[in-house]
Amino acid sequence: MEIILENWPMLLGGIGTTIALTVLGYGFALILGTALAVCRVSPIPPLRGAATVYVEIFRNIPLLSLLILIAFGLPDAGLLLPYFWCGVLGLTLSSAAFVCENVRSGINTVPIGHAEAARSIGLGFFGVLRYVVLPQAFRTMISPLVNVFIGTLIGSSLCAAISVAEITYVTQQLNIRTAEAVLLFLVAGVIYLALSLAAASGGIALEKALAPGRRRRPTTTQAMMGAQQA
Amino acid sequence: MPMTDARDTPVPPPDGAAAAVGEPLISVRGVSKLFGDFAALKDIDLDIHRGEVVALIGASGSGKSTLCRCINRLETVSDGVITVDGRPLPEEGRELARLRSEVGMVFQSFNLFPHLRAVENVTLGPMKVRGVPKAEARAEAMELLARVGLQGKEHSLPAQLSGGQQQRVAIARALAMHPKAMLFDEPTSALDPEVIKEVLDVMTELAEAGMTMLVVTHEMGFARHVCDRVVFMDSGEIVESAEPEAFFTAPRSQRAKDFLGKVLAH
Ligand SMILES: Nc1ncnc2c1ncn2[C@@H]1O[C@H](COP(=O)(O)OP(=O)(O)OP(=O)(O)O)[C@@H](O)[C@H]1O
Ligand SMILES: [Mg+2]
Numbered sequence: 001m002e003i004i005l006e007n008w009p010m011l012l013g014g015i016g017t018t019i020a021l022t023v024l025g026y027g028f029a030l031i032l033g034t035a036l037a038v039c040r041v042s043p044i045p046p047l048r049g050a051a052t053v054y055v056e057i058f059r060n061i062p063l064l065s066l067l068i069l070i071a072f073g074l075p076d077a078g079l080l081l082p083y084f085w086c087g088v089l090g091l092t093l094s095s096a097a098f099v100c101e102n103v104r105s106g107i108n109t110v111p112i113g114h115a116e117a118a119r120s121i122g123l124g125f126f127g128v129l130r131y132v133v134l135p136q137a138f139r140t141m142i143s144p145l146v147n148v149f150i151g152t153l154i155g156s157s158l159c160a161a162i163s164v165a166e167i168t169y170v171t172q173q174l175n176i177r178t179a180e181a182v183l184l185f186l187v188a189g190v191i192y193l194a195l196s197l198a199a200a201s202g203g204i205a206l207e208k209a210l211a212p213g214r215r216r217r218p219t220t221t222q223a224m225m226g227a228q229q230a
Numbered sequence: 231m232p233m234t235d236a237r238d239t240p241v242p243p244p245d246g247a248a249a250a251v252g253e254p255l256i257s258v259r260g261v262s263k264l265f266g267d268f269a270a271l272k273d274i275d276l277d278i279h280r281g282e283v284v285a286l287i288g289a290s291g292s293g294k295s296t297l298c299r300c301i302n303r304l305e306t307v308s309d310g311v312i313t314v315d316g317r318p319l320p321e322e323g324r325e326l327a328r329l330r331s332e333v334g335m336v337f338q339s340f341n342l343f344p345h346l347r348a349v350e351n352v353t354l355g356p357m358k359v360r361g362v363p364k365a366e367a368r369a370e371a372m373e374l375l376a377r378v379g380l381q382g383k384e385h386s387l388p389a390q391l392s393g394g395q396q397q398r399v400a401i402a403r404a405l406a407m408h409p410k411a412m413l414f415d416e417p418t419s420a421l422d423p424e425v426i427k428e429v430l431d432v433m434t435e436l437a438e439a440g441m442t443m444l445v446v447t448h449e450m451g452f453a454r455h456v457c458d459r460v461v462f463m464d465s466g467e468i469v470e471s472a473e474p475e476a477f478f479t480a481p482r483s484q485r486a487k488d489f490l491g492k493v494l495a496h
Contacts, residue, residue, distance in 0.1 A: 113337055116337070117341035117343070117400070117403075120404070121406075132354075136345050
């Protein structure tokens with residue numbers, strides 16, 4: 001326990017870096033991923049194709065490979081980024097692919113008739129998306145997007161491989177000095193768990209806030225739980 | 231009125247009066263629509279004049295919805311030309327989006343925007359497409375909702391309204407764009423029998439007020455008593471176009487006879 005107390009400032013720094021990596025990577029991924037999703041539903045075939053290729057590439061490369069390629073490949077290409085920003089870039093590129101797929105399937109939950117009704121009153125592609133489709137899709141997207149957030153948080157631990165001093169990296173360093181692997185990684189695990197749970201409960205609060213005073217329809221899950229009791 | 235109007239036409243005809251007999255408001259010429267190799271519409275010709283109310287009837291799958299959707303360019307045509315008020319609709323783009331609102335459309339499944347209140351459903355188009363200021367758009371929306379008999383329901387969400395009420399909001403939403411014509415695609419088919427009348431009443435009033443309308447319907451009473459003309463489609467073709475009385479009492483084609491035999495037997 002003393003190890004933890006003595007090295008608390010270092011751990012706190014690690015937590016701060018983990019949060020910074022996650023929030024920045026996820027924030028940029030939301031923007032990039034939404035833009036990609038808009039491309040994927042756009043009427044312009046080349047845009048659709050480009051977004052599809054993007055998603056297939058970045059969703060299928062292991063994040064670790066991606067981070068190492070960025071950290072050690074970009075300098076070869078003449079672009080020297082600090083390791084922290086390499087981490088942010090890798091997380092962004094990877095998470096954007098998942099954001100894109102979630103936003104796209106959120107868009108697909110909106111009945112096609114609503115989009116047609118919106119077109120029939122004269123709204124164009126962006127108007128239909130902005131005023132009719134996305135506001136409806138957003139509520140169904142919250143929970144999958146929280147999953148992407150958690151994925152980004154957990155993925156940020158791989159930035160340890162490119163020497164970004166986030167929680168996992170700090171834990172490894174302490175372990176080298178003290179050889180208390182189990183204790184140290186248990187603490188790190190609890191920190192990740194706490195951060196994930198905080199994000200999940202934030203998502204639930206957001207879902208509730210977006211349905212003010214509306215009767216919440218029972219979900220299929222609830223119906224199935226009822227069936228079990230009966 | 232834009233200044234250019236006076237210069238373009240030396241003697242501008244009084245609105246509507248001169249045009250009523252001449253140019254059709256909606257003109258469909260030689261229109262075909264293919265889905266793959268399946269022809270949903272085959273060489274359709276149809277003129278609808280200003281103020282005319284046309285019933286479009288026919289069996290399921292005969293192409294009635296497809297024709298409506300082509301007129302509103304929700305669907306592109308494979309061949310032929312459709313003009314609205316003398317202008318062919320342009321290819322996809324901003325101009326098309328705006329022009330599309332010149333023809334209002336009412337759908338079988340209402341398609342109200344569920345996250346918006348009744349009045350917001352009505353004001354969305356005027357505010358975002360025509361750039362009408364909010365206060366003005368709201369005032370007109372309230373008037374339109376009152377006109378379709380929905381005073382007091384302005385702030386309800388679609389989920390809080392009955393089917394008949396939702397469909398009347400949808401009619402108000404289309405009217406708010408000041409369309410030159412209205413297309414109704416089976417507006418009462420999803421409704422319970424007891425609320426069908428409230429929607430038909432609104433449509434009848436609209437017809438009496440001089441709106442140009444194309445109505446896909448299975449309500450033969452409406453077709454017969456409110457419409458000026460009945461157009462009968464079968465397998466993607468217009469088989470018959472006649473005055474309602476003549477059509478219902480003495481259909482000329484065998485296909486129309488068979489169809490009427492089926493629907494009127496119920
Ligand atoms: N998007 C589409 N892709 C392929 N086929 C289609 C499509 N839309 C319509 N069709 C076909 O075109 C034909 C005409 O369809 P349409 O919906 O216009 O018929 P309808 O007269 O409106 O019938 P209903 O009374 O059932 O509404 C049908 O055979 C239908 O299966
Ligand atoms: Mg139909």
